[in-house]
Amino acid sequence: MPATIIGGFTANFLGNSPTWYKQVILxxxxxxxxxxxxxxxxxxxxxxxxxxxxxxxxxxxxxxLLPGGLLAVEAMLIGMTTPDAVYLEVLTNLPVIMLLMFxxxxxxxxxxLLLVTFTQILVGVRSKSALSLLFCLAAAILSAFLDALTVxxxxxxxxxGFYSVYHKVASGKGYHHDDHNPGSDDGVIELHREDLxxxxxxxxxxxxxxxxxxxxxxxxxxxGEPQNLLIAKVVGWDxxxxxxxxxxxxxxxxxxxxxxxxxxxxxxWFGYGTRLPKPVRQVLEQFAxxxxxxxxxxxxxxxxxxxxxxxxxxxxxxxxxxEVGLIGLLVxxxxxxxxxxxxxxxxxxxxxxxxxxxxxxxxFFAIVAVIHDQHLFTPIIDYVxxxxxxxxxxxxxxxxxxxxxxxxxxxxxTVYISEIKQSLDAGNITxxxxxxxxxxxxxxxxxxxxATPNGQAAFLFLLTSAIAPLVRLSxxxxxxxxxxxxxxxGSVGLLSVINFI
Numbered sequence: 108m109p110a111t112i113i114g115g116f117t118a119n120f121l122g123n124s125p126t127w128y129k130q131v132i133l134x135x136x137x138x139x140x141x142x143x144x145x146x147x148x149x150x151x152x153x154x155x156x157x158x159x160x161x162x163x164x165x166x167x168x169x170x171x172l173l174p175g176g177l178l179a180v181e182a183m184l185i186g187m188t189t190p191d192a193v194y195l196e197v198l199t200n201l202p203v204i205m206l207l208m209f210x211x212x213x214x215x216x217x218x219x220l221l222l223v224t225f226t227q228i229l230v231g232v233r234s235k236s237a238l239s240l241l242f243c244l245a246a247a248i249l250s251a252f253l254d255a256l257t258v259x260x261x262x263x264x265x266x267x268g269f270y271s272v273y274h275k276v277a278s279g280k281g282y283h284h285d286d287h288n289p290g291s292d293d294g295v296i297e298l299h300r301e302d303l304x305x306x307x308x309x310x311x312x313x314x315x316x317x318x319x320x321x322x323x324x325x326x327x328x329x330x331g332e333p334q335n336l337l338i339a340k341v342v343g344w345d346x347x348x349x350x351x352x353x354x355x356x357x358x359x360x361x362x363x364x365x366x367x368x369x370x371x372x373x374x375x376w377f378g379y380g381t382r383l384p385k386p387v388r389q390v391l392e393q394f395a396x397x398x399x400x401x402x403x404x405x406x407x408x409x410x411x412x413x414x415x416x417x418x419x420x421x422x423x424x425x426x427x428x429x430e431v432g433l434i435g436l437l438v439x440x441x442x443x444x445x446x447x448x449x450x451x452x453x454x455x456x457x458x459x460x461x462x463x464x465x466x467x468x469x470x471f472f473a474i475v476a477v478i479h480d481q482h483l484f485t486p487i488i489d490y491v492x493x494x495x496x497x498x499x500x501x502x503x504x505x506x507x508x509x510x511x512x513x514x515x516x517x518x519x520x521t522v523y524i525s526e527i528k529q530s531l532d533a534g535n536i537t538x539x540x541x542x543x544x545x546x547x548x549x550x551x552x553x554x555x556x557x558a559t560p561n562g563q564a565a566f567l568f569l570l571t572s573a574i575a576p577l578v579r580l581s582x583x584x585x586x587x588x589x590x591x592x593x594x595x596x597g598s599v600g601l602l603s604v605i606n607f608i
Contacts, residue, residue: 120133121169121173121174122169124168124169125168128165128168128169131161132162132174132177135158135174135178136177136178136181138154139151139154139155139158139178139181139182139185140181140185142154143185143186143187148186148187148481149481149482149483151187152187152477152478152481152483153483155178155182155187155474155477156474156477156478156483158178159171159175159178159179159474159518160518162174162175162178163175163518166560166567166571167570167571167582170463170467171467171470172463172466172467172470175467175470175474176466176470178474179193179470179473179474182473182474182477183473187477187480187481188473188476188477188479188480188481189476189480192476192479192480193469193472193473193476195476196472196473196475196476196479197469197472200337200340200468200472200521202336202337202340202430202431202432203333203334203336203337203340203468204432204465204468204469205430205431205432205433205435206330206333206336206431206432206435207333207461207462207464207465207468208432208435208458208461208462208465209432209433209435209436209439210253210257210330210431210432210434210435210438211256211257211435211461212435212439212457212458212461213420213434213435213436213437213438213439213442213457214253214257214435214438215257215456215457216413216416216438216439216442216443216446216448216457217413217416217417217438217442218260218261218264219406219409219410219413220410220413220414220417221249221258221261222261222264222265222268223410224245225242225245225261225262225265226265226395226398227395228241228242228245229265229269229313229391230388230391230392230395233388235309235372235380235381235382235383236369236372236373238313239312239313239316239368239369239371239372239379240365240368240369240372242262242313242316242317242320243316243317243319243320243323243364243365243368244320244365245317245320246258246259246262246316246317246318246319246320246321246323246324247320247321247323247324247361247364248324249261249321249324250320250321250322250323250324250325250331251324251325251327251328251330251331252328252330252420252421252424253330253420255321255322255324255325255331255332255563255564255565256461256464256564256565256568258317258320258321258565259317259318259321259565259566259568259569260568262313262314262317262318263314263568263569263572263573263574266310266313266314266574266578267572267573267574267577269310269391269394270306270307270310270574270577270578272390272391272394273302273303273306273387273390273391274303274577276390301384302384302386302387305381305382305383305384305387306383306384306387307577307578307579308378308381308578309381309382309383309384309387310574310578311378311381311578311579311580311584311588312371312372312378312379312380312381312588314569314574314578314580315379315580315585315588315589316368316379318557318565318566318569319364319368319557319589319592320364321563321565322553322554322556322557322563322565322596323357323360323361323364323365323596324361325553325565326353326356326357326360326549326550326553326554327350327353327354327357327358327361328346328349328350328353328424329344329345329346329349329350329431330346330424330431331553332516332517332553332563333468333517333564334516334517334519334520334521334524334549334552334553335349335549335553336431337517337520337521337524338520338524338545338548338549341524341525341528341545342524342541342542342545345427346424346425346426346427347425347427352542352546353546353549353550355603355607355608356546356550356600356603356604356607356608357550359599359603359607360550360554360596360599360600360603363595363596363599364592364595364596367591367592367595367596371591376591377587377588377590377591378584378587378588379588405447408446409446412441412442412445412446413442413446415441416438416441416442419437419438419441420434420435420438423437439454439457464564468517471517471518471521472521474518475518475521475522475525478522479525484522484523484526485526487506488523488526488527488530491503491506492530492535492536496540499540499543499544499547500543500544500546500547500604500605500608501547501601501604501605503523503544503547503548503551504547504548504550504551504600504601504604505551505601506523506551507519507520507523507547507548507551507552507555508551508552508554508555508556508597508600508601509555511551511552511555511556511562512555512556512558512559512562512593516552516553516556516562516563517552517564519552520548520549520552523548523552524545524548527541527544527545527548528541543608546604546608547604547608550600550603550604551600551604554596554597554600555593555596555597555600557589557592557593557596558586558589558590558593559585559586559589560582560585560586566585566589569585570582570585
């Protein structure tokens with residue numbers, strides 16, 4: 108019986124994750140107390156940070172909240188930090204948590220409006236280059252005012268919807284056929300198979316352009332990415348100040364990113380440039396027209412409510428009438444009240460997307476508490492701050508960018524902004540120089556992090572979404588397709604930080 112119970116625990120531990128991954132996590136948990144006893148807290152602290160980054164990099168094997176949470180709990184048990192220190196980190200970053208809880212949920216109720224917008228773009232523009240540019244630009248603008256994760260979710264929803272529509276037709280069914288599995292190509296008629304493959308390539312490129320667009324727009328404002336709000340709160344910037352301060356870097360990068368988008372489609376490099384087959388376009392246009400004619404008065408009224416709420420959202424952010432999270436809560440109240448959404452379970456669905464990542468962010472803060480308590484980053488910060496003043500922003504951009512490629516940019520930004528704030532409080536740097544370094548940290552964590560799916564939550568969300576296997580978008584293919592953007596955005600961002608900040 109004990110052996111049976113032990114076997115059950117072994118099977119349940121981290122669920123369906125690979126056996127080797129489970130063994131590695133168990134090794135981490137066993138080794139940390141031993142390393143603390145043998146080599147001391149500084150070595151063990153760095154080891155813990157490396158282990159946590161490993162869980163982020165292996166997010167496809169297991170959501171990092173689970174193994175990362177176990178590491179954070181162990182860190183408190185062995186005295187690397189304290190629950191009070193973790194709580195203080197959470198309290199300091201409460202605006203970021205509120206952003207994820209309420210703003211993402213608020214945008215959830217605006218999905219119909221956003222879906223209509225992207226649908227009209229998709230079926231209304233015939234030039235693939237122009238369509239890609241519009242997708243990238245629309246994602247950038249929306250991400251600047253909303254949230255990159257939510258905008259990515261909208262783009263995914265559009266792609267899944269259109270792929271399912273054509274897949275049904277390619278399988279010899281009507282596009283309103285309910286009993287259909289778009290993940291299986293077994294029923295696809297041979298006549299349509301080539302068009303389906305081209306359609307997959309077409310959607311892959313649009314998804315990547317859209318995801319890159321969320322990074323281009325997300326760097327520009329304090330609500331574009333979770334770490335932006337964190338940096339803004341530490342430095343004391345409001346929405347308008349954040350935008351104008353980042354503009355010398357964010358605007359040149361935006362122009363460079365859009366030019367890259369256009370060139371990739373024209374040159375058809377790195378997996379881009381696949382055109383939409385004519386038979387597919389005809390099916391999608393018929394579907395869009397059918398959806399438009401079926402839209403009831405109630406549906407149209409709901410779209411108007413969402414549009415008005417969007418205007419209120421933008422105005423509220425621009426004039427900073429309240430904390431960002433509270434503005435998101437206002438959006439939830441307005442849209443649900445005037446669109447007839449009164450059931451608790453309907454409202455609860457809006458929070459499903461954000462709360463897992465919010466929980467993971469709290470685990471981030473536990474690891475940050477370890478870094479603070481053990482002063483792990485102090486030597487690195489001291490070295491960079493010992494360099495000539497004019498070299499420091501560029502070095503911070505490079506350091507943050509490289510680490511964000513393999514880790515998560517929220518984690519990296521949280522650590523670095525906290526450390527330089529301590530240097531400011533200690534009188535080691537001036538407030539003006541502190542703001543320059545904050546710009547370098549924000550842009551450094553937002554731009555080069557597009558290199559890998561684990562660098563940004565929106566990219567990881569795309570990779571783990573329902574659309575990725577449908578259009579054959581793997582981890583390796585995402586890295587290859589992101590490479591030209593990484594080089595261009597990273598280079599232009601670094602030059603802008605060095606010359607304009």
